[in-house]
Amino acid sequence: MDGAHDLGGMHGFGAVVTPGSDAPYHDRWEARVFALHLLVGVEGLTGRPGGRATREQMPPAEYLAASYYERWLWSAERGLERKGTIRPGEVERMMERLAGGEPEPARVDRAQARRAVAELRRGEPAEPAGAARFAPGDRVRVRRMRPAGHTRCPRYVRGVVGVVERVHFADRLPDLAVYGERPAPEPVYAVRFRSEDLWGEGREPPWTVSVDLWESYLEAPGAGRPAEEGVR
C-alpha cells in the first residue's frame, strides 16, 4: 500500500546523523520489544500478514510520529490480536496493573529460548531463478500501480526505465504471499536506475540506484499506452 513507510525521495525529515543515532536502541524496553516480536513470530503466536506488512497499515500520521520500536510494538500487538493470542483491551488492563505496583511475572523455559535462537541462527536461502523473462542488460520499465495491499515496489521507481543488473533468485510475490496465498515463485531482479531518470537533474554528480524487483512489477519499456498526442 502507498503508505507513509514508502519514504524514498521525501523531503523535510532533517539530518541523518544526530546525537544518539549510532546505537541500535536507546532503552531496554526497545530491545525487549525487538526480541519479543521475533519470539512470538518464531512461536507462531501472530496472525498474517506479518510484522513488516502490518506496520505499513499504521495510520500515516501515527507511523511518522512513532519511534522505530513503537512501530514494532504496534505491529506485535496487531499480529497477536489477529491470531487471537491476545484480545483488545488486555494490554491496557495489564498496564494499569503494572502501574498500580504489581510485579512483572517471570517465567523460565529453556527449550523455548533454545528454539528461538536456533531458528534465528538458521539461514534459508531462496531457490535459484528458473526461466526469467529478462536478462542482465535488458531495459525494463516498472509498471504503474497503486496497490491497496502490501507491495515491495517503491513509489519512486514506478513508471521509470532501468537496466537489469542481476537475476537474484525466485521468490513468491509478496503482494500475495504475505496474505497466505501461494503464487508460483518468480524471478527477482536487481534493476539499476540512473539518478536523472528518477529525480531529474540534481545538484550532485549523477549516481545510480539499484532496486530489487519481482518480475510482476516489470514490463518491456515499449509496453503500455502511448503518450496522449492531444496533451499540451
Add this chain to the structure above:
Amino acid sequence: MSQDHAPGAHHPRPAADAELRARALEALLVSKGLVATDAVDAVIELYEHEVGPHNGARVVARAWVDPAYRERLLADGTSAVTELGIAGAEGDNLVAVANTPTVHNVIVCTLCSCYPWPLLGLPPAWYKSLPYRARVVAEPRAVLGEFGLELPDDVEVRVWDSSAEVRYLVVPQRPAGTEGWDEQRLATLVTRDCMVGTAVPRVPAAAAP
C-alpha cells in the same frame, strides 16, 4: 551544536507510556504461559554479544588477503560467508558489492529497515530513520557528507535499495599502508559503517609506519 532541534529534524523519541505498554505486553504473554522471559533475554543476548559487525569485518579481511575468497564472495555471498560459519535470519540471501577506485556502494532499505543481521548485527538508529531512508537514494553525497565522507566527483555512487529478500554487504577497498598486515589486524579497520557504505576504512595515524 545538537541538531535535534534543527528545523525539520525528525527523530521521534518514544512516547512516555511506550515503555509501560511494552512491559505490559510481555507481562501479558508471560502470564498466559506463552512466552518465557529467559527466551526474550536469549534473543537480546544473541544480537548484543554473538552477532555483530565483527562477523562482517572477518569476511572483508579475508577477501582482502585471499583473492580466490574475494571472487567467491562477490559471485555468491551466501556460500562465501557460510564458509566462515556465518548464517542466520536476514542474511540468507547475501550479495556482496565491492568498492573500487571508481565505484562507491551504499546500502539502504527505503521501505523498512532490511539489513544483513548475521554480518552486521542490528542496524543503528540512523539506518532505520526516516531521513536516511528518504534521502540516501535522492541525495547520496549530501548524506555521506554528514558522515564526513567526501568522494571525488568522478567516483560513481551506487545506492542499493534492499526492497526484496536480498541483503547487501559493501566490501570496502583495502587502505594503503596496510601491506603485510594479517587478517585479524586488518579486520580492526573494517567498521560497521564501512560495510554499509557511509564510511571507508582508515589507517589510524598511530598505526602508520
